[in-house]
Amino acid sequence: MLRKDFKSLLSSLELLTHLQKQKLLAQIRGNSGNSSVKLIESHTQDTNLCPHCGGVHLSRWGKSHGLQRYRCKECKKRFNALTGSSLSRLRHKELWLPYSQCLQEGISVRKSAASCGISKSTSFRWRHRFLSGPTQDKATKMVGIVEADETFFTESCKGNKCLTHRKPRKRGRSSKRSKSERVPVLIVRDRSGTVADFVFSDIDKEEIHNALKPLMSNEVVLCSDGNSIYQTFAKAENIPHKRIIAIDKTFVVDKIFHIQNLNSYISRLKSWMARFHGVATKYLTHYLGWRRVLEKNKDNISGEFFLLQALRKIDQQLTQT
Numbered sequence: 115m116l117r118k119d120f121k122s123l124l125s126s127l128e129l130l131t132h133l134q135k136q137k138l139l140a141q142i143r144g145n146s147g148n149s150s151v152k153l154i155e156s157h158t159q160d161t162n163l164c165p166h167c168g169g170v171h172l173s174r175w176g177k178s179h180g181l182q183r184y185r186c187k188e189c190k191k192r193f194n195a196l197t198g199s200s201l202s203r204l205r206h207k208e209l210w211l212p213y214s215q216c217l218q219e220g221i222s223v224r225k226s227a228a229s230c231g232i233s234k235s236t237s238f239r240w241r242h243r244f245l246s247g248p249t250q251d252k253a254t255k256m257v258g259i260v261e262a263d264e265t266f267f268t269e270s271c272k273g274n275k276c277l278t279h280r281k282p283r284k285r286g287r288s289s290k291r292s293k294s295e296r297v298p299v300l301i302v303r304d305r306s307g308t309v310a311d312f313v314f315s316d317i318d319k320e321e322i323h324n325a326l327k328p329l330m331s332n333e334v335v336l337c338s339d340g341n342s343i344y345q346t347f348a349k350a351e352n353i354p355h356k357r358i359i360a361i362d363k364t365f366v367v368d369k370i371f372h373i374q375n376l377n378s379y380i381s382r383l384k385s386w387m388a389r390f391h392g393v394a395t396k397y398l399t400h401y402l403g404w405r406r407v408l409e410k411n412k413d414n415i416s417g418e419f420f421l422l423q424a425l426r427k428i429d430q431q432l433t434q435t
Contacts, residue, residue, distance in 0.1 A: 135231055150207040151180040153418060154195050154425060165198040166191045180207065200246035201424050206232070213240055214420040220408070222390065242400055247423040249403035251410075253302075253310040256329045260304045261337045261376035262344060264317065265384075266296040272394040297395050299402065300325055301383075303376045304334075307410065311402045323347050337371050379409070 130138065162170060169188035176183050181194040196202045201210075209230045216226035227237035271277055280295075300312040300322055312325045322343050330336065330353055338344035340359040348355030356371040358364060366372045383405050387393060393401050407423065408415070 150210045150421070153211075153421065154207075155182065164189060164191065165193055199425065200243045204240065204243060210421050211418060213237075214244070214418060217241070217244055217404070217420040218408075218415050220386065220389070220404075242397060244420050244424045245400040245404050247425070248407040248420070249400050251403065251407055251423070253308040254328065255331070256302060256304045256308060256310075256334055258305050258334065259337060259371065260302060260330070260334045261373040262300065262302045262326065263339055263373055263376055263380070264298050264300050264322075264341075265380050266298055267387075267395070267398060268392065269295045269297050270392045270394050272392065274394075297398065299398070301376060301380060302326065302329055303379055305375065309379065309406050309409065311406065313398055313402070317343075319343050319346070323350070327351065335371065337367075337373050339373065382409075 127135075127138075162172060164170075164172065164184075164186035167186060167189040169186045171187040172184045173187060174182065175185040175192055178194065181196065183192055183194050185192045196204075204210075209232065212230045213226060213232075216229055221229070223237045223241060224234055226241070227234045230237070232240075298314045298317050300314065302310045302325075310325075310329060312321075314321055323346075326344075326347055330351060332353065335354045335356060336344060336348050337356045337358060340357055340361070345355060345357065347353075356367045358367065358371070358373050365374070383402075386405055386408075387401060390401070411419065
């Protein structure tokens with residue numbers, strides 16, 4: 115293109131509407147709406163069940179917004195590949211792949227909005243829709259040496275305009291918080307890197323025992339700090355247990371049993387979460403799942419990764435009906 119024509123093209127960009135700019139940005143990135151639709155359809159083409167009743171007798175029922183629609187001959191309801199998923203009823207499919215890339219990079223809501231040409235509120239809503247899948251991708255069984263410990267996050271009521279249990283905080287206040295203002299999170303990790311985490315309202319013996327029990331078997335060795343909750347759990351479930359008591363300057367037992375891998379994971383988690391300048395407590399599980407998936411798939415994450423993660427929920431729902 116000639117330089118004169120290029121300047122003319124740049125001047126004409128000011129005449130574009132916001133939606134037109136979004137589509138142009140997606141086209142420049144090479145992620146058009148067709149590529150998103152093809153990815154969605156290809157990921158769900160092997161699923162031949164009605165999400166409403168589980169019926170197998172389906173008929174094609176035209177197309178809508180680029181997606182093939184189906185009609186169930188048994189319950190007479192219509193659906194498409196996104197029905198019942200966390201991405202259902204979201205618009206601008208041509209921007210889903212660029213937004214998935216933003217999640218891969220772990221950037222903020224505002225930066226994601228600027229990168230994709232969408233509003234901050236849309237970026238925030240998309241973030242938690244996309245993270246619904248990774249949040250459920252949690253370990254169900256641990257193997258070998260298992261490390262368990264609790265960490266704490268400051269309670270945050272971002273977006274809550276009707277606080278009733280405490281007074282709003284003022285900026286500039288000391289970062290030290292009382293125990294009632296801290297949210298405990300139990301994190302369990304084995305040496306293979308499998309992670310499970312649980313958010314509690316308080317450190318409760320029964321809740322921790324109920325969270326740990328499905329993860330453990332007689333073949334694991336539980337490593338923890340000096341908290342007696344883990345000792346009583348191991349004794350009740352007849353599981354080998356190694357206590358790492360830092361106050362006695364004991365950090366490794368028998369040259370192999372320790373919780374340093376878990377402490378390292380918690381340190382990376384806290385450092386990564388610092389970029390968000392405080393996470394609302396009601397969304398804490400989403401961010402824990404986000405980091406958990408990044409750690410698990412750090413060598414296999416592509417630009418389509420989080421979009422595919424959000425679509426995994428479709429398969430689970432269709433097979434469970």
